[in-house]
Amino acid sequence: MPTDDAAPLRADARRNLEKIMSAARDVVVEHGLDAPMELVARRAGVGVGTLYRRFPTREALLGAVAEAYVADLVTATRRIIDGAVDSWSALRELVDWCASPGQGALAAALADLPVAQVQALPAFARSRHEWLELLDGLVTDGQRAGMIRADIGTGDLVALLTVFTCHPDQLPRHVADQPARYLHLMLDALAATAPRATPLPGTPPS
Amino acid sequence: MPTDDAAPLRADARRNLEKIMSAARDVVVEHGLDAPMELVARRAGVGVGTLYRRFPTREALLGAVAEAYVADLVTATRRIIDGAVDSWSALRELVDWCASPGQGALAAALADLPVAQVQALPAFARSRHEWLELLDGLVTDGQRAGMIRADIGTGDLVALLTVFTCHPDQLPRHVADQPARYLHLMLDALAATAPRATPLPGTPPS
DNA sequence: GGCAACCGGAATGCCTCATTCCGCTTGGAG
DNA sequence: CTCCAAGCGGAATGAGGCATTCCGGTTGCC
Structure with missing residues (x-):
């Protein structure tokens, strides 16, 4: 999870962040540790770009x-x-x-x-x-x-x-x-x- | 295993076939069903070409x-x-x-x-x-x-x-x-x- | 109203294989 | 001993999958 000492997120961004975390958890449970990032994005109803804005790499998300x-x-x-x-x-x-x-x-x-x-x-x-x-x-x-x-x-x-x-x-x-x-x-x-x-x-x- | 009703294998070829089968078994045990073909070849001390002459596809070998x-x-x-x-x-x-x-x-x-x-x-x-x-x-x-x-x-x-x-x-x-x-x-x-x-x-x- | 923060998702680049190709070797029949 | 078809090794090819990047278009929020 990104440190929260940075600038506070915009409301929609915070919402998306939560959707991403939740989706990621589900996807990892269902597909294992090497599930593709795009699966997470789709599950969260979000583009991959959005996901990468929050987590710089796959490792960070995991x-x-x-x-x-x-x-x-x-x-x-x-x-x-x-x-x-x-x-x-x-x-x-x-x-x-x-x-x-x-x-x-x-x-x-x-x-x-x-x-x-x-x-x-x-x-x-x-x-x-x-x-x-x-x-x-x-x-x-x-x-x-x-x-x-x-x-x-x-x-x-x-x-x-x-x-x-x-x-x-x-x-x-x-x-x-x-x-x-x-x-x-x-x-x-x-x-x-x-x-x-x-x-x-x-x-x-x- | 290829049917043996075809022309009999040359001596060296038969030897290699055995090495391949044995290597394949080992590799599959160690690395699972999706081990790369090249691993099998290397383990058998043989080129991939040799392996493909005997087994037309990965499925055939498996x-x-x-x-x-x-x-x-x-x-x-x-x-x-x-x-x-x-x-x-x-x-x-x-x-x-x-x-x-x-x-x-x-x-x-x-x-x-x-x-x-x-x-x-x-x-x-x-x-x-x-x-x-x-x-x-x-x-x-x-x-x-x-x-x-x-x-x-x-x-x-x-x-x-x-x-x-x-x-x-x-x-x-x-x-x-x-x-x-x-x-x-x-x-x-x-x-x-x-x-x-x-x-x-x-x-x-x- | 205005703009920085956000968004979606197409495009890029990398990597991992299966499978193919081809020039060189070598059993083994005659 | 010769010869050549059967063998051989392994570089090259091509496809597929995926992380990550980029950018033109949106949208919270001051």
Whole structure:
């Protein structure tokens, strides 16, 4: 998002800026990180020129979207955690939120995929860190309470959320069609149960 | 693979054909279905011209790779099933095989992603059907024996195999690094357990 | 009313491939 | 050993897709 210490925008320009941000978010959720700029412009009902007046490059736009997106994610996650009775149900609600249509867990994708330019944005990094911390609390709590198996880590959760909610083109039809189904399957996998016959291979990522 | 009823290939040509098929398989596993032809050529230590003398179009090459790949998959799956003591351990071994490096479950991806030209190849379709039938037997058996939960279907298994073994570029680093870890995690989710608090949302894909 | 800030979108330039072409090599039949 | 069709490598061609630029025409707002 452009810094607002410059001259204030004209009313119509501000309106357009909002349309652009919103369109960009939708387009990125639907078409992935490399969606063409023109798609964003068309979706916003605006010419590409307008878009470029506000964001000098594609990276700038993606950065703005990313920052807004992770910020949202943090807010939603915090709200869910505050309202839930225990960490397990918080987890379930979080999963549902991520799977809800138009929501996507794109932020999770952004948080993991290598978009150097975006990762470097301070605001993005800060929010991302905050989010990871929230998740970490959730997982740790759940494990202490014996609701989540001990051999997985927050990184596993992030990885799985990312996988099942990235944009549809990259997923098998079934998964793209009902992300919630697979996310809940994943939750079942994370739940603590009787000792398992064979340990999980590999190590939980940091 | 070109029909062999034509004039027999010169010795060096046959050698090159093999190098090409092998390279193509590797490249597709590593870079996905839209890897550039030149990558294949370079990997095979051959000029693009050579590659095009054998396969008239990109589709032809992909088709050949796909056919060979699914055929392999069927063979391996059958071998695993025949050698396993029960369907659950067969499933586990199958997962390990798919996750083994350089193996990829690309065939599974091919089986699901919409590559019309490839899906239409009779040999491919036949093998794919055969494979699905094998998996179906596995799942049904496992369910009858009470080892696999009843509310999932073969399609779920295929979807999961596909997701976790598609080429690395599309997966979060952690998942790409240890596909076996996540496949086994999901396997745990497929296992039959005490009745679950909440039913799985959605329906098992056919 | 006047003009700086805005707009839309055609035009430009770059890049990434698939596919083709052609002059040079080389198995292997006779 | 000769010869030439079958092979070969890889530069060149052409199409398509996309970010970004430019500019003649609008429009908030003082």
